Amino acid sequence: MAPISIKRILISESVDPCCKKILQENGIQVTEKQNMSKDDLIAEIKDYDGLVVRSATKVTADVINATGNLQIIGRAGTGVDNVDVDAATKKGIIVMNSFNLTHKAITVAWSTPVFIVLMISQFMGAEMYGKILGIVGLGRIGKEVATRMQSFGMKTIGYDPITPPEVTATWGVDQMSLEQLWPQCDYITVHTPLMPSTAGLLNDTSFAKCKKGVKVVNCARGGIIDEDALLRALESGQCGGAGLDVFVEEPPKNRALVNHPNVISCPHLGASTKEAQARCGQDIALQIVDMVMGKGLVGAVNAQVLASTFSPGSHQWIKLGEAVGVVLKSCTTSKQPFSQVQITTQGDCLKGSSGYMTSAVMVGLLTDVSKSCPNLVNSLTLAKESGIKVTRNHSEGLTQGDSCEVEISVNGSSYRATGSVQGGAPVLLELNHSVFRQPVSLTGNLLFFKAAASPQLLPSVTGLLATAGVEMESFSAPAARSGDQWFCVGLSSLLGDLGALKPLVKEAAQLSV
Numbered sequence: 001m002a003p004i005s006i007k008r009i010l011i012s013e014s015v016d017p018c019c020k021k022i023l024q025e026n027g028i029q030v031t032e033k034q035n036m037s038k039d040d041l042i043a044e045i046k047d048y049d050g051l052v053v054r055s056a057t058k059v060t061a062d063v064i065n066a067t068g069n070l071q072i073i074g075r076a077g078t079g080v081d082n083v084d085v086d087a088a089t090k091k092g093i094i095v096m097n098s099f100n101l102t103h104k105a106i107t108v109a110w111s112t113p114v115f116i117v118l119m120i121s122q123f124m125g126a127e128m129y130g131k132i133l134g135i136v137g138l139g140r141i142g143k144e145v146a147t148r149m150q151s152f153g154m155k156t157i158g159y160d161p162i163t164p165p166e167v168t169a170t171w172g173v174d175q176m177s178l179e180q181l182w183p184q185c186d187y188i189t190v191h192t193p194l195m196p197s198t199a200g201l202l203n204d205t206s207f208a209k210c211k212k213g214v215k216v217v218n219c220a221r222g223g224i225i226d227e228d229a230l231l232r233a234l235e236s237g238q239c240g241g242a243g244l245d246v247f248v249e250e251p252p253k254n255r256a257l258v259n260h261p262n263v264i265s266c267p268h269l270g271a272s273t274k275e276a277q278a279r280c281g282q283d284i285a286l287q288i289v290d291m292v293m294g295k296g297l298v299g300a301v302n303a304q305v306l307a308s309t310f311s312p313g314s315h316q317w318i319k320l321g322e323a324v325g326v327v328l329k330s331c332t333t334s335k336q337p338f339s340q341v342q343i344t345t346q347g348d349c350l351k352g353s354s355g356y357m358t359s360a361v362m363v364g365l366l367t368d369v370s371k372s373c374p375n376l377v378n379s380l381t382l383a384k385e386s387g388i389k390v391t392r393n394h395s396e397g398l399t400q401g402d403s404c405e406v407e408i409s410v411n412g413s414s415y416r417a418t419g420s421v422q423g424g425a426p427v428l429l430e431l432n433h434s435v436f437r438q439p440v441s442l443t444g445n446l447l448f449f450k451a452a453a454s455p456q457l458l459p460s461v462t463g464l465l466a467t468a469g470v471e472m473e474s475f476s477a478p479a480a481r482s483g484d485q486w487f488c489v490g491l492s493s494l495l496g497d498l499g500a501l502k503p504l505v506k507e508a509a510q511l512s513v
């Protein structure tokens with residue numbers, strides 16, 4: 001992958017100073033500006049390649065669309081619900097959170113026991129021993145909470161759609177459906193991300209299924225427990241108490257929950273220990289530096305395809321994919337828009353690469369076609385939005401070596417280009433059934449034209465180029481001599497007017513790679 005150049009980063013919140021220090025030591029200019037309004041952020045963000053946030057900065061679509069050259073949004077922490085990840089992906093911006101969150105999980109996992117202990121002592125005389133705790137969300141924090149609460153003698157049950165029951169059983173959590181879980185719990189704690197499927201997970205209906213007097217804890221995100229439903233349940237006694245570290249609006253303007261006598265609350269302090277914050281600040285800075293240095297990509301939540309593009313071997317293949325896309329697009333310009341793209345990689349070298357090759361080909365095909373600027377992060381999203389169906393497959397191709405073949409369909413007709421990497425550089429092997437005698441080096445200014453082979457063709461084209469003041473740097477002829485075939489000429493500069501070629505050729509396109 002082309003190195004990601006990050007020269008200036010804005011840190012818009014109180015992130016541990018080690019973050020700034022690490023970035024600066026690695027040659028990145030850092031500006032810290034806190035408490036910016038949305039308008040201030042929109043005005044400020046234009047000048048930066050990177051943004052580092054915690055949970056208070058709302059990186060909405062408006063903010064993202066106001067960016068000029070933003071390449072990365074780094075979250076010094078876990079939750080990325082304050083970032084519009086879809087808008088960032090569409091704009092080709094990487095969203096990354098701190099990868100090593102074990103330390104943070106340990107910090108947050110203490111908030112739940114603290115809330116439960118406080119609720120017990122505040123709401124008079126109940127033992128934790130033997131009580132049933134329902135844990136919704138059995139990831140890093142859910143697991144840490146389970147083991148801590150077991151040490152108080154609590155029985156832990158839980159639900160998670162992804163973490164397998166046999167895994168949670170090894171840390172003492174018996175998994176079951178939410179329908180089975182709600183009526184059994186004395187306490188419920190939620191540890192999921194906030195997303196459409198978890199918003200309002202505990203609502204009027206689920207509270208009604210719970211034991212009367214159930215106590216709930218939310219140290220994850222405001223809104224996973226519906227705040228209005230919680231208030232109603234507290235008022236009716238269906239809920240006997242709540243420990244809340246997080247709110248839909250922070251700080252909450254509606255104080256009904258905060259002021260409720262059966263609620264204990266904190267202003268989003270679950271992860272606020274010096275140790276956890278230092279670790280998050282350090283991790284996000286190191287992750288960004290590693291990415292810029294081309295060492296690797298970890299923690300990206302929307303650009304997993306990029307992770308496999310950091311091996312040196314992938315760079316030329318990515319260039320090839322983009323170049324093949326540009327060639328096909330240029331040679332079918334008059335026939336677009338295309339509706340389907342089929343990418344077939346072949347050979348051992350490209351095993352496991354079809355993800356980034358697909359994205360690379362789409363970058364080439366969509367450049368100058370899409371209004372947005374396509375890159376490896378957004379090209380498949382842009383293709384989907386344009387209604388282009390993209391399919392890919394890989395064959396071992398023991399006989400023909402490593403190659404990437406791209407076929408596009410336009411109004412029922414298909415066009416095809418096949419390329420490879422030879423001698424460490426991308427080359428084109430075939431264009432629309434014209435197999436080149438010598439592979440075409442995909443670099444510099446290239447003129448492709450389709451014509452019937454004849455002894456006059458080359459001198460005529462050379463003469464025309466000379467008249468236009470353009471030198472011919474290379475010439476690639478097709479292997480076949482009969483019928484219309486594609487030729488390629490390397491040029492010292494692009495021709496001012498392709499129309500001059502019209503009397504000599506059937507079709508022509510020129511491009512720079």
Ligand SMILES: NC(=O)c1ccc[n+]([C@@H]2O[C@H](COP(=O)([O-])OP(=O)(O)OC[C@H]3O[C@@H](n4cnc5c(N)ncnc54)[C@H](O)[C@@H]3O)[C@@H](O)[C@H]2O)c1
Pocket residue numbers: 078079101104105108136137138139140141142159160161162163191192193194197198219220221245246268269270271272
């Ligand atoms: N209060 C704080 O300061 C603080 C600090 C850190 C994290 N958090 C919050 O805690 C959340 C969890 O953090 P984590 O590190 O454990 O994340 P994680 O990704 O390790 O675990 C989240 C788990 O939730 C599960 N999940 C997803 N949808 C679910 C659903 N519908 N029902 C049940 N489970 C579901 C996932 O499968 C995953 O196992 C974060 O997303 C963040 O919002 C809050």
Ligand SMILES: O=C(O)[C@H](O)COP(=O)(O)O
Pocket residue numbers: 054055056076077078079080104268271272
């Ligand atoms: O998701 C997180 O990491 C926590 O909610 C902590 O958020 P904060 O970095 O704003 O304290």
